[in-house]
Amino acid sequence: MIALAGNPNTGKSTVFNALTGLNQHTGNWPGKTVLRAAGRFIHHGLTFKLIDLPGTYSLMANSVEEQLARDFLCFERPDATVVVLDATCMERNLNLALQVLETTPRVVLCVNLIDEAERKKIYIDYRALAVKLGVPVVPTSARNGTGLDRLVENISGVATGRIETKPYIIQYKEEIEEAVRRLEPKLKKLVGDAFNTRWLALRLLDKDQAVIAAVEQWLARQDDPAAGMAEVILA
Amino acid sequence: MGNRQLDNQADKIISLYDLPVGRSATVSSIQAEGIIRRRMLDLGLVPGTRVEALRISPAGDPKAYRIRGAVIAFRKEEAYQILINL
Amino acid sequence: MSRGSLSADLNELMQEVNRLNPGSSLKLNDSIVCTIYSRAEEITGGIVLRRGKPKFDWDKKLDDVITSRVFGFPSMLLLLAVIFWITVAGANIPSEMMATAFFWGQERLTALLHWLHAPAWVNGFFVEGIYRCLAWVVSVMLPPMAIFFPCFTLLEDMGYLPRIAFNLDNLFKKAGTHGKQSLTMSMGFGCNAAGVIACRIIESPRERLIAMLTNNFVPCNGRFPTLIALAGLLVMGMATSLSASFIVVGVVLTGIMTTLVVSWLLSKTLLKGVPSSFTLELPPYRKPQLGRIITRSIFDRTLFVLRRAVLVAAPAGAVIWLLANVHIGGVSILAHGANWLHPFGQLLGMDGYILMAFLLGLPANEIVIPILLMSYMATGTMIELDSLEALRQLFVAEHGWTWLTAVCMMLFSLLHYPCGTTLWTIFKESGSLKWTALAALIPLGIAVIVCFVLAQSARLLGWV
Ligand SMILES: Nc1nc2c(ncn2[C@@H]2O[C@H](COP(=O)(O)OP(=O)(O)OP(=O)(O)O)[C@@H](O)[C@H]2O)c(=O)[nH]1
Ligand SMILES: [Mg+2]
Numbered sequence: 001m002i003a004l005a006g007n008p009n010t011g012k013s014t015v016f017n018a019l020t021g022l023n024q025h026t027g028n029w030p031g032k033t034v035l036r037a038a039g040r041f042i043h044h045g046l047t048f049k050l051i052d053l054p055g056t057y058s059l060m061a062n063s064v065e066e067q068l069a070r071d072f073l074c075f076e077r078p079d080a081t082v083v084v085l086d087a088t089c090m091e092r093n094l095n096l097a098l099q100v101l102e103t104t105p106r107v108v109l110c111v112n113l114i115d116e117a118e119r120k121k122i123y124i125d126y127r128a129l130a131v132k133l134g135v136p137v138v139p140t141s142a143r144n145g146t147g148l149d150r151l152v153e154n155i156s157g158v159a160t161g162r163i164e165t166k167p168y169i170i171q172y173k174e175e176i177e178e179a180v181r182r183l184e185p186k187l188k189k190l191v192g193d194a195f196n197t198r199w200l201a202l203r204l205l206d207k208d209q210a211v212i213a214a215v216e217q218w219l220a221r222q223d224d225p226a227a228g229m230a231e232v233i234l235a
Numbered sequence: 236m237g238n239r240q241l242d243n244q245a246d247k248i249i250s251l252y253d254l255p256v257g258r259s260a261t262v263s264s265i266q267a268e269g270i271i272r273r274r275m276l277d278l279g280l281v282p283g284t285r286v287e288a289l290r291i292s293p294a295g296d297p298k299a300y301r302i303r304g305a306v307i308a309f310r311k312e313e314a315y316q317i318l319i320n321l
Numbered sequence: 322m323s324r325g326s327l328s329a330d331l332n333e334l335m336q337e338v339n340r341l342n343p344g345s346s347l348k349l350n351d352s353i354v355c356t357i358y359s360r361a362e363e364i365t366g367g368i369v370l371r372r373g374k375p376k377f378d379w380d381k382k383l384d385d386v387i388t389s390r391v392f393g394f395p396s397m398l399l400l401l402a403v404i405f406w407i408t409v410a411g412a413n414i415p416s417e418m419m420a421t422a423f424f425w426g427q428e429r430l431t432a433l434l435h436w437l438h439a440p441a442w443v444n445g446f447f448v449e450g451i452y453r454c455l456a457w458v459v460s461v462m463l464p465p466m467a468i469f470f471p472c473f474t475l476l477e478d479m480g481y482l483p484r485i486a487f488n489l490d491n492l493f494k495k496a497g498t499h500g501k502q503s504l505t506m507s508m509g510f511g512c513n514a515a516g517v518i519a520c521r522i523i524e525s526p527r528e529r530l531i532a533m534l535t536n537n538f539v540p541c542n543g544r545f546p547t548l549i550a551l552a553g554l555l556v557m558g559m560a561t562s563l564s565a566s567f568i569v570v571g572v573v574l575t576g577i578m579t580t581l582v583v584s585w586l587l588s589k590t591l592l593k594g595v596p597s598s599f600t601l602e603l604p605p606y607r608k609p610q611l612g613r614i615i616t617r618s619i620f621d622r623t624l625f626v627l628r629r630a631v632l633v634a635a636p637a638g639a640v641i642w643l644l645a646n647v648h649i650g651g652v653s654i655l656a657h658g659a660n661w662l663h664p665f666g667q668l669l670g671m672d673g674y675i676l677m678a679f680l681l682g683l684p685a686n687e688i689v690i691p692i693l694l695m696s697y698m699a700t701g702t703m704i705e706l707d708s709l710e711a712l713r714q715l716f717v718a719e720h721g722w723t724w725l726t727a728v729c730m731m732l733f734s735l736l737h738y739p740c741g742t743t744l745w746t747i748f749k750e751s752g753s754l755k756w757t758a759l760a761a762l763i764p765l766g767i768a769v770i771v772c773f774v775l776a777q778s779a780r781l782l783g784w785v
Binding site for chain 3: 008009023026027028029030031034035058060062063064065088090091092094095098099116119120121122123124125128129132133143168170171172173176179182183186187190202204205206207212215216219220222223
Binding site: 313 | 350351354355358359380384385388389390391393394487488489490491492494500524596598599600601602603604605
């Protein structure tokens with residue numbers, strides 16, 4: 001299972017359509033996709049399920065769609081996450097990409113709209129970006145079909161583990177890092193490898209109610225897999 | 236926090252709403268709280284960011300600003316909550 | 322393991338969190354976002370290069386016109402008028418051609434059934450019921466929609482929609498709602514159910530609900546051709562598509578105004594509250610891929626219309642034929658209903674059959690006109706309905722239509738309750754029976770009041 005995430009209006013649905021051959025609606029305005037869509041594509045005999053998510057500016061879940069996208073990335077744990085970035089607006093797109101890298105190492109960055117960047121005379125050193133961030137970076141122009149073969153190649157590589165990634169992890173100011181160091185081992189004991197504990201520690205420190213609720217639910221399920229009741233109460 | 240700054244350098248800090256079209260400035264602080272604050276931060280409005288006032292809606296409000304290469308419109312109420320260093 | 326022990330561990334952990342970040346004193350969120358952005362700046366620093374400025378800033382030039390104080394609103398109106406004019410003018414000929422072709426097909430079918438010695442009811446049920454209803458829906462609905470939607474999609478792909486929201490936001494703000502409501506209204510042109518789903522882009526639940534309750538005032542795919550047909554009927558003498566499209570523009574503007582007024586009323590009464598925050602990104606204009614969009618959206622719309630026609634129009638045709646041909650006490654069920662509704666219809670400037678058509682059209686607005694035609698034809702003499710002139714003959718000469726009838730029917734069509742699918746979608750999205758009921762009752766109330774006031778004052782003033 002592969003997820004397509006990214007800022008609104010960066011061309012996620014266009015990439016989705018190009019890869020799956022489906023006809024998800026696209027449009028030049030942020031918020032066109034509000035329901036997530038699923039499709040599949042085949043690469044070297046392997047079938048991948050691709051999920052088109054609504055666009056989000058961050059993973060802090062400030063709106064319902066953002067929460068949908070965040071929950072999907074963090075709790076359903078896709079085999080690989082493709083972050084679609086707008087080449088003309090890299091800083092803001094990296095804000096999301098760096099947040100995604102915090103949640104999972106299996107990431108492919110798809111820098112889309114390179115034709116527009118070119119028109120605006122913006123040039124990006126993709127190789128250097130890939131080295132810095134430690135994950136594959138693929139320049140594409142999804143609408144014209146440029147770069148999609150390499151994208152598929154990299155998605156498949158990351159999802160199957162053939163391509164190893166060493167994601168760039170942001171270090172925050174010392175107080176925060178200290179708190180994370182204290183929390184992480186305890187979290188590890190509690191949830192094991194089911195979640196990324198660094199990310200979880202940061203979210204708990206931020207008292208992110210949605211994440212706390214999700215973890216509670218998950219724990220209730222672990223406590224007693226048959227107990228639908230506990231889940232209902234805690235939810 | 237923003238208010239104290241306001242006292243210190245009252246001549247230089249104004250709200251984003253008061254930035255004339257065509258001029259640019261850097262963000263000094265965000266006064267908004269809660270979700271709006273987060274949304275503004277996520278759009279890249281962290282202290283030190285350059286913003287340029289681009290245009291006003293024909294109906295008088297909202298105004299559009301260039302923020303890190305993107306064009307974002309804020310209503311008067313939101314723009315008042317963003318303080319900038321002129 | 323005992324139930325809840327892990328959850329208890331989590332509680333313990335949260336206490337630790339509170340110790341580590343007492344009263345959220347770490348200002349975690351601010352600090353995290355600031356750090357991420359400063360890293361992002363570092364990363365892009367050496368990697369993203371800007372070499373000079375593009376020669377010509379199209380975005381700025383276009384926005385200077387589209388959102389300008391002087392041309393902003395006029396250009397929006399002009400664009401609306403042009404699109405409708407293209408639609409109205411372009412749809413006429415294919416519509417008539419399709420009607421002729423379908424009618425030819427109907428005669429062949431009847432001949433075939435006759436040759437097979439099929440009983441009369443078979444011809445009635447299948448040909449005059451199902452086939453004819455389908456044929457009308459397709460020939461009335463398809464051509465205008467196959468022209469309107471490519472135009473609309475071109476604007477959408479160019480990046481025009483967010484500019485509409487930018488221009489109109491202040492009006493929506495004054496109505497206590499969100500500028501993105503205009504985006505959901507734009508989606509409503511395609512289908513109100515899609516418009517209701519699009520309301521998810523509005524974050525405040527109060528404003529989202531208002532947008533959902535008022536989406537119906539945008540004429541959807543099923544009502545738009547009805548409006549065009551009625552407008553065509555109105556301007557028959559002048560026979561210009563230009564005046565017909567002006568009427569359609571007027572109707573759409575009425576719908577937008579109603580949306581604003583009703584939104585304002587709702588945010589003063591049932592859904593009290595102040596406008597929430599507004600941030601809207603205006604993406605750069607993009608050159609649409611003309612060819613692909615046009616073929617794509619014509620294909621999409623054709624499929625959409627055909628699917629609805631098969632799913633709704635065909636069964637509706639069967640039901641109407643039965644209603645029109647099963648007689649109780651020498652009068653058909655349809656006529657019973659229409660007679661019963663007639664006084665009420667008269668009060669609203671229409672007649673019983675029109676109201677009956679709107680009632681039976683609840684599953685889908687596409688079938689309102691076909692139902693009306695079938696019930697008129699079942700009661701009158703049989704004519705060949707292959708041109709607008711024949712339609713006019715049927716309406717005016719045999720059923721006493723005046724301009725008031727046409728105008729009231731247009732207004733009622735614009736304002737009345739949303740179709741069944743949309744109501745179902747509103748129920749799913751709001752999760753509340755109460756709001757779903759209101760989504761039907763508020764528009765119905767407005768439609769009744771507007772038509773009543775118009776009809777009565779027109780009669781009082783001796784205009785008809
Ligand atoms: N020039 C150019 N335009 C593109 C490219 N990819 C996508 N677009 C256009 O960008 C617009 C947005 O594309 P979408 O695929 O709808 O974007 P999205 O990320 O799904 O947007 P949301 O669903 O709103 O989050 C559409 O008008 C596309 O036609 C590209 O590579 N080059
Ligand atoms: Mg999309």
